[in-house]
Every structure is written in C-alpha cells, then in structure tokens.
Amino acid sequence: MYDVTSAAARLTDRLAQPIPTFGAYLPAGFPAPGLDIETLQMLSVAGADVLEIGLPHPHAPLDGPAITAANQRSLEHGTQIQHVFTTVRRAAETTQATVLVMTYWEPVRAHDPRRFARELADAGAAGALIPDLPPEAIAEWAVAARSAGLHNLQFTPRQATDTELSQVTAHASGWLYAPAVTGRTGYQGSIDIASLKAFTLRLKRLSDVPIVTGVGISTPELAEQVASHVAGVVVGSPIVRCLLRSPDSAGAVAAADTAALFAASIRPPALT
Template sequence: MSKLFIPYIMGNSSFIQNLKMLSEAGADIVEIGVPFSDPVADGPVIMDAGKKAIEEGISVNYILEQLTQHKADINSNYVLMTYYNIIHHYGEEAFFAACEDAGVYGLIIPDLPFELIEQMKLRHPERKVKIISLVAMTTAKERIEQIAQHAEGFIYTVTMNATTGENGKFHPELKQRINYIKSISQVPVVAGFGIRTTDHVADIIEGADGVVIGSEIVRRLDEDDNATSRQYFSGIRHVLDA
C-alpha cells in the first residue's frame, strides 16, 4: 500500500517552482511554510530559510496570490504551515476565504493548542480549509483521544521532543504511539521531524501512513541542482510505494 509523501518547502520567491517540481515528483501533499519572525517549532535550517524569505520581502499575501494564480497547474494538495499571529493580523474570516480561493487544503498552526483550535473551528463552521492537528510524544492518551476524535485531513505525529531538523533521533516509543493513534483515528497518521534518508522513511512507515520531510528538502532545494533534487524525491517516493 502506497504511503503519503508530504514534503515541506519554505514559502520564498522560488516556492511555486519548487511546489510544481514536488507535485510532478509524486508528492501527495506539500507543506508550505509561511515565513515568520519567531518560528518556535523550527530548527536552524528552516529558521534560516524563513529569515531569507522575509529578507526577500515574502509575505503571506504573496504566497496566497501566487497559489491563486498557479493552482490549476498543481496536482498535489498543499497546506500552509503558519503561526497564529499571521492569521490574527490577517483576520480569521478573511484568511480562511483567501486560503479557499488559493486552493489551500489545510492549515498547520503549531503554536495553537487543541482547545483554541476547536474554538476556531466553531467560529468558522462553513470553512472548507482543514485544520491539521499535531500530536507530540509528550501528549497524554486522554488528549490524544480528543485530538483524534476531532481530527481533519491527517494527524501529524512529531517523532521526537525537539524542533525540526534533528537527524533520525526518533523517540523510542514512536511506533507504539503511532499504532495507538491509528487505532482510534479516522484520518491518516503521518510522522515528521528528523526524517532525512530512505532508511529513515522505511523505518517510520512500518507504522505511519506517511512521512513529512522538511529540513532535508529545504536544504537540498537550496544546495542541489534540480536533477539531484528530483533523484532524491524519486528515491523517497519509491520507498513509500514499495
């Protein structure tokens, strides 16, 4: 059974080109990071990419406008990873409307806890954009059950107690935790943080329904030529399809 390939890219001046390349490479969902000045969940690679995007003058308005213009050319679903401050200043209702116009499948808001996410859902019952839930290794079982009951799109399980970019240092109870979440969830359960190699992917998908790969893809898009990047994406896709 094929598993989900969910790569992360930074929303910079090249993000549409990178989004199209990943879509062509078989990405099921692409996570687009909205650059933010205080990205508390991000490790050094993604933090540096966000800083460069801000210096380029990239804003959430630019990202949404570009997606609106190019959505017909993109086969993959795509979600925005953003912090709540950006949504608050944009205005929640206007933000959901703009995301819908831009073809955004969902939002990941890592600094918004479960209770506030549920309040947001109640404020916008007609929205079509899904709000993706995260589960940490420190999340209590009772809380996991609440999250799973209300989950939309997919559940993003964090593989370790750290920021993004750690290299394969997955929590020893990760697979057990993923299997438990899957047993009570009606949506796919994917894992992210620290996944870089095809060996990491093969290990994680023994339990998970897919993987999120962030820092390694951001680094490769910055340092490698397109042919080398495509070869890496193809290798990940092959493992997920095996």
C-alpha cells in the same frame, strides 16, 4: 463530517490508499519569489502527493536551523501572507499535488481566522497545519476551518497526555501529524521506531483520522522504516538544505532529486 472543498476531498481519498502518501515541505518565497513555484512544480513531478507550503515566521518554535534559515531568507525577500495565498493558488493550479499550508497561530490570529480560512480555501488549499495552536483557540480555528470547507489538520505532541490528545483529535480532520522525534525539524539522528509505533497506536485509540509523520525523517532509509506505521510521510529539511546550498535552479533540481529518493523509499518498486 462537514462538507469539504474538492481539494480537501482529494486529500482524504489519497490518505485512504494503501500506499503511503509522500509530502514535501517548502516555505513560500524560498529560495526566491518565483523559484518557489518552480521548485514546488518539480517536487510534484518528483513524486510529492502533497505540497506543504510554509508561511514564513520569524519565531518558529518547531523549526531547526535549516528551516529557520529558509524562513529568514523568505522574509528578507518580503514574503507576506498574501504572497503565500498566491503561491498556494499557483501550486494548486499547476501541479497534480494536493496543497496544504503549515503556519503558526500568530499570523492566522492577526489576519482573522475566518478570513484566513476562507482565503486559503479560495486559493485551492486542502487545509492548514498549525503546530502551536493554543488550547483556547482550538475550537475557534475548528469553526473557521469547517466554515471554509478546509481540513483541520492537527499536530499531536508526543509528550501530550491522553486528555490533551483527546481535545486535539476531537476537532481534527484530514490528518493527525505525529512527529517522529520530540525535537525540532532538521534532526538527523536515529529514530525510536518502537516509540513512534506506540504513539501512533495511542492516537488510533482516540481517533480514526489518518496519521502522518515528519520531523526527523532525514534519510530515505528512515522514511522506509516509518512508512508501515502511518498513512503518510512529510519531509522538509533535506529538501530545504539543497536550496540553502544552491538557491537557484540547480538547487531546485537537487531538491527534486532528493524528494524522488524519499518518494521511492516508501512505495513498492512497481509504483516508483
């Protein structure tokens, strides 16, 4: 294992705990500049161990209607990559949570992967998740992340073959993100828990990197059902919807209240 930043080390320590980690997702610049920081701070107080900050992208293949709309609003506010680094820095400095970035490959490639990783580490992030990282770029990003001391968080598609998963997990650190469903974010139907469990067992045969899940965790009840199979649960669309309905401080309060319900659902009562 390579040397990692203190933020990355904290993520490792948190995921090693017996109580599942709760992560909350929010795009930078949404619902408005400044209010994103306020919301992230409230999400941390509400119980988010991890704040996953999204880098808004106009063509995000994994995102459903809610997060797509949030990204669009953020972009309309003029959010650019440097604003994301600033949001990361302020969230890392003003909350107790570990801060990560979720982005797509194109803005990382355009910014230069080594520069992106270095600036992300300087801002206080623990790592980055790039769900559309192409196979030919896996090694390039791994080198960039390692050189900056970041965790190389990896998205593991449910439909991937063992050979494909082996290529992904070989470079992973921090966590493996195993989606609970095969659709886009914002899915609000039922979850095949047995299928998710089987997938996590596949991953555990290939890697000892902790597994977290997200995508389709639409209710606290579903979060409770999946929590025993993973080291962490990440929730995005239910939080984002609160701010789409009310893009103001009242929406931030509603988002935090929603996050608190999810956090409580995966923890023993004495810890809520």
